[in-house]
Amino acid sequence: MQISDLPYPDPGVPDARTGPRFLLWLGRGQLGGQARSLAWGLLHFGGVAGLPYAVGLGVDAVVRRDGGGLLRVGALLLLLAIAISLGDAMLHRTAVTNWITAAARVQQLLARKTAELGSALTRRVAAGEVVAVSTGDVEKIGWFVEAVSRFLAAALTVAAICVGLLFYAPAIGVVVAVGVPVLALSVLPLLPRATRRADVQREKAGKATELASDTVAGLRVLRGIGGEELFLGRYREASQEVRRAAVHSARMWALIAAVQVLLPGALMITVVWYGAVLVTDEQLAVGELVAAFSAVATMLYPLRHFQEIAMAYSFSRPSAARAARVLSLTRTGEAVPAGAGTTGAAAAPAPGGDLYDPETGVLAPAGAFTAVVCGDPDLAGRLAERLGGHPTDSAGAARSALLGGVALDELALDTARELVLVQDKDPVLLSGTLRELFDVPASGSVTPRAALEAAQCDDVLDALLQSAPDGVRDPMDARITERGRSLSGGQRQRLALARSLVTDPEVLVLDEPTSAVDSHTEARIADGIAALRSGRTTVVLASSPLLLDRADRVVLVHEGRALPAGTHRELLHGEPRYRAVVTRETDEEQRRAGIGLAGPAEELTGIEESA
Template sequence: MQISDLPYPDPGVPDARSGPRFLLWLGRGQLGGQAKSLCWGLVHFGGIAGLPYAVGSGVGAVVERDGAGLLRAGALLLLIGVAISVGDAMLHRTAVTNWITAAARVQQLLARKTAELGSALTRRVAAGEVVAVSTGDVEKIGWFVEAVSRFLAAACAIVAICVGLLFLAPSIGVVVAVGVPVLALSVLPLLPHATRRADVQRDKAGKATELASDTVAGLRVLRGIGGEELFLGRYREASQQVREAAVRSAGMWALIAAIQVLLPGVLLVTVVWYGASLVQEGRLEVGELVAAFSAVATMLYPLRNVEEIAMAYSFSRPSAQRAARVLSLTRTGPGRAEAGREGGGGPDPVGDLHDPATGLLAPAGLLTAVVCGDPDAAGRLAERLGGHPAAAGDEAGDASDGLPVLLGGVALDGLPLDTARRLVLVQDKDPVLLSGTLRELFDVPSSGKVEPAAALAAAHCGDVLDALLQAAPDGVDDPMDARITERGRSLSGGQRQRLALARSLAADPEVLVLDEPTSAVDSHTEARIAEGIAALRAGRTTVVLASSPLLLDRADRVVLVDGGAVAATGTHRELLRREPRYRAVVTRETEEEQRTARLGPARLGKELTGIEESA
């Protein structure tokens, strides 16, 4: 695979059981690139390994006044110089190609996993961790893949130099053969400590960045309540923690760098001192001493690659572990991981939407409202209805999460992903608007039966269109050509929410699940939107998770979910009359008001009198 051939037509199915297994899988997928890089590495480091002996033979020829030997040494040095130069250039080219192609493969895998899981991904893994994996961790993984072939070539050069010294000067060769492993392994005990400190720095930096991002996003609100100084103080504290962690990490890496300079210097001094004594005793020729000195000096260069591969693996292993954790997630429940990947040739299922875990039933063609006292539980239920059940061990998951949601009696998470998403669309309570024109915003897969204008009218977006057109440059007369800024920051929260609702209505899926679609709008606008949803989705299955009486009153049926199961079913007005738990959630009754409704004023007064007497 060359860089020009990227992206991969198919990045493959990774072995995500652990970080080392994932690295091994990446390596197996690049055997051709690694072999090519290794060959050029052998040319480069082979030239380096032969350089000391060519220099030694040249010095020996000068000492012995051998002109022919000096010419041979010069020709050999020229050949070695060409090999070193060409090998170095091609090694760098092929190694960087391995780095980029490995990083591209990992990024494609992460992008595919993100598309597969959708918004369910950030419910299982923190959004900051996903960003860290797709940026810094990808780079570290690519670094290790790139360093492997260079390390193997350097190891071959080190062995060749040691073997050559054993033949050329056995006494010095033994000293070098003993010292080289010590040099190679000297910093290994320190690498885990350095890696841990680097991870602490990375985590603290990520938290500081997240705090800064949240502060910037909520700057308008902070100014309104005078909270800038509070958050500024928090960011100062977080940045100081990052600085302290960076100093600790840098101290450990400085110690490793000092050892890498000190020990090779000690070996070099030892070889020179011992070799000089051998020359004085007549047991070693001057040319042989120069060759031995040059061999040890040049050996320090390939030895750096031993330290590099250790550092690269030390950094890449936790990065690969984090990547494997993300890539191992599936949209399906336990025991159903393969079902969603199988293509189905039958017709799309139609009918009621049923969640066996909670007992929720949304009849086909009706507007069903679901009331949950816990907003987090409502969000998890919305994800389940979209075919994304919580996996075993996930936060807030339970044993019932293994039961698949059924659409027309067919398991939703057993359908191919594109089919499931075409049939059921879930809109989060915090939908995202990407930058671009309004026309591009509505360029989404849809049935084609609902025009954007009708969807915008149903979501009561008239003032949003006026605001976009007013902010558009001269010459833009159609609001559909007006641009939306990044994440719709130029619009209010209610305006963004209504645009997202209009986009969902225009998609016109078989089943539409809306999680608190009007939480950021006023009651007058909410009433208009409730009418618009009911009218536009007439005859289509719609599930709205909300606690607003205006929305609930427009629903064909209302379901109360309490404690993870359906507790009551009926119309909004029926449940207000006969279900205290429903009334408590919808009307925000206090506990005292609930007791009053249950006991009646007279009985409650008697109870209070009894409590006072006992006191």
């Protein structure tokens, strides 16, 4: 795989059981790149390792006054220089390629998982953790993958130097062969503590990132209530905790680096002292001593990669664990077995089936406009997710909705999304032209113009044309800024509603689609939805009387269960708990009317149980 070949046509199915297994899976997927990097690394480090022996041969040639031998040494040094230069350049190229391709694969996997789970992802994993995984963690994982081949090349080179010294100068080679493993393993006792400190730093950094993302998302609201200074103080405190944790972690890594400098220095002093004694006793030639000293000095370069691989693994292991935790999530909330694909999906239900939520008992008959009233907004959000085929608890205990008797989370993802579309409370508008906004998978039965008319977007089109560059006459060619920030909240909400109407799915679920518009516009939107979705299954989660009055049937979800359905007017006059939610009566008003919020237990009977 070359960088020019990215992105992957298919990033594969990862082994996301644990962080180390995920790293191993990534490494296996890049064996060709790792082999090329290892080969170039051996050429580079082999050239470096050959320098001491060439220097030793040159010293011996000078001592013997061997001009021909000195010329041969010069030629050997030239070849070694070419090997070092070429190997270094290609090692860097292949190692960076391994890094980028590994990072790209992880990003593709995360993007695919995000598209699969949708808004349910942030219900199971904190938004800050998702951001941390898709940014900093991806780089750390790529760092470890590319460092493996360089470490293997360095380790083989160090072993070759030790073996070469044993044959070239056995007396001094024994000292080096014993000292090098001590150098390589000296930092191992310090790594667990360094890893723990690094984990604390990353945890605090993730919390700070989550706080920052939440603050930015609610910046307009914070400015409106004058709360930006409060949140700025919280973020300042969180960032200082990250700084202190980073300094605490850096001290341990500085100690490891100091050990990596101190012990090799001690080995060099030992080699020089012992070699001088051997030369004095005429047990070692001067050229052999120079070669041994040069070998130990040269060995410090590949030994640095021992420290790097330790650091890379310490940083990438928790990063890989976080990535694996995200990638192991499924629509059912259960972990993905290693190598599991999407086989075994249930067959799509026959068209015209009812939509039923087993958790609450909410039933939306086929072809009807059903409104659902929930006093708890969080419960409404979870219900919308289940109606879209996404169980909302992390343990996977909650069941998804049934469409025509078939569980949506058992269907292939593409099939489920063709059948059911859920628009949540905060839909996102991507930057681009209005025409591009409506370029979504759709049945083709509803035109963008009809959807915009039903969503009452005339003023939105005028606003887009006014802000468009000269020469733009068609509002469909006007550009929308990132997240539609140039539009008001109500305008963004209506554009998102129009986009949902264009898709014309078999089942459309809307969660508070008119919460940011005035009552007159809301009434017209309710009529538009009812007319455009006539004969199609539509579920609206709302508490606005204007929307509820246009619905064919209304269901109240009380204490997690659906009460008997009826029309808005029937429930308003016959169900006190419904009236309390819809009219927002105060407790005093309810007491005057003799209404209890809870109601007698007998009133909870009659819950719809059919699917």
